[in-house]
Amino acid sequence: MNRPNASVLAALAAAIVLSACAGGPSRATATAQNQPARPGGGHGLDAFLGSYDANRDGQVTRAEFDAIRLQRFQAADTNGDGWLSEAEYVAEYEGRLKRQYFDTGRQPDAAYENNIKQAHVRFGIVNRARDGQFTWAEDQAIADKTFTGLDSNGDGIVSRADPQRPREQRAGND
Numbered sequence: 001m002n003r004p005n006a007s008v009l010a011a012l013a014a015a016i017v018l019s020a021c022a023g024g025p026s027r028a029t030a031t032a033q034n035q036p037a038r039p040g041g042g043h044g045l046d047a048f049l050g051s052y053d054a055n056r057d058g059q060v061t062r063a064e065f066d067a068i069r070l071q072r073f074q075a076a077d078t079n080g081d082g083w084l085s086e087a088e089y090v091a092e093y094e095g096r097l098k099r100q101y102f103d104t105g106r107q108p109d110a111a112y113e114n115n116i117k118q119a120h121v122r123f124g125i126v127n128r129a130r131d132g133q134f135t136w137a138e139d140q141a142i143a144d145k146t147f148t149g150l151d152s153n154g155d156g157i158v159s160r161a162d163p164q165r166p167r168e169q170r171a172g173n174d
């Protein structure tokens, strides 16, 4: 008879523990090389330029801004019905948040949960019609506000030439 002895079982247990650890918090070394723009968000001009200046010339035109917003909107509309449900809206946001955490080697924490909660709250704000359907037209209305707010010299381009006032609170923007 050949039954496994205690030392084999111990080795096996150790191997299982090790492999469990391998999937843990050490996966933090992802490089972001093939991501020209960081869509993770944040506030202010730097974040805006980082997210929307597709051709990297230091200026965001309205066409660049709209192109990326449309891309994001369409990607978020996973069932393709032309509008975002709350679940689709939050899932899109969570995808970007996850990537941001992954890129910076952070594990989901209390702030993460809070951000997700805020995304739900934000849906209630951006979905002006309160019909549970966030449409591209509603997104464009927000885009108008965001863009003209940042384009403070009014030349139709957002760049460092636009003097920015401090803005700690910019709820409703993503």
Ligand SMILES: [Ca+2]
Residues within 6 Å of the ligand: 053, 054, 055, 056, 057, 058, 059, 060, 061, 064
């Ligand atoms: Ca540009």
Ligand SMILES: [Ca+2]
Residues within 6 Å of the ligand: 077, 078, 079, 080, 081, 082, 083, 084, 085, 088
């Ligand atoms: Ca949809």
Ligand SMILES: [Ca+2]
Residues within 6 Å of the ligand: 150, 151, 152, 153, 154, 155, 156, 157, 158, 159, 161, 162
């Ligand atoms: Ca400008």
